[in-house]
Amino acid sequence: MLTIGALARKTGTKVQTIRYYEQIGLLPEPGRTEGGQRRYGDAELDRLSFIRHARQLGFSLGAIRELLDLSDHPNKPCHEADTIARRQLKEVEQRLVRLEALRTELERMVRECSGGRTADCRVLEVLRDHSECLTDHTEAGA
Amino acid sequence: MLTIGALARKTGTKVQTIRYYEQIGLLPEPGRTEGGQRRYGDAELDRLSFIRHARQLGFSLGAIRELLDLSDHPNKPCHEADTIARRQLKEVEQRLVRLEALRTELERMVRECSGGRTADCRVLEVLRDHSECLTDHTEAGA
């Protein structure tokens, strides 16, 4: 039986994050000691590891909820999980394209900066005038 | 003189976002009509365009605040702006590396999915067992 702190260490999660996952129903309410402290078993360890791994792969908590649900029903057909993963892959690919455009633009800004006064700063100039950009990075966000 | 809606259209910003920028002090408080509606001139248009462009390049509002401040002082040396841009470039590059690892892993998951029952689903299996991963995508986040 693991304390919440031990579970946190084993999974590389913060204690508060575990409680947060419980609060939003992603983790089940665990057993408690007489004094009211949470105690976890292997099932919870596996489930949290699954969640953390999926988060590392960029899945949203909503998608993870679906994946966990599928994982709980071994006889369901698998194409739903496949769909979720493909959707995630598509999003990652789109982000990659946008980020590459950003990199190009930032590299150019930095390369062309002559190091004088801000009045002549290439970085600020490019920011001031969008038409100086070679790539399309609209909607690029983070 | 532009209404807030016209300014929004010109810069591709939502009206609420403009008010939000004003609220956090990124845009100055504009003049008002007798009835209390905001009216903007070219200076605000330029400033908001700068902000939006920098946002598209992924700069945080904090970084943008610094850049605007530099832009307001044309005789300051330029290396601070350069530093901010380089920092941003570095972050973008790091995100790219992580996202590429994610893409590799997601592609493999999707490719290997046989389309049977969830019990045998490759996607779910990989999520369950981190050791199946070839790439390091820890801390990859979004």
Add this chain to the structure above:
DNA sequence: ATACATCCTACAGCCACTAGAGGTTCAACC
């Protein structure tokens, strides 16, 4: 028995917006 690390709840805060309620103003048209 005591120390003290860890646990508990409850709530506020982060970023960068976005949405909605409920009411007011402006500009155009008749």
Add this chain to the structure above:
DNA sequence: GGTTGAACCTCTAGTGGCTGTAGGATGTAT
């Protein structure tokens, strides 16, 4: 001059995915 109706106003709350803090209770080692 009167009437629409789109656009404006303020204020508040919600989004995702946590993170941090206050103030107190519990568990374990000595």
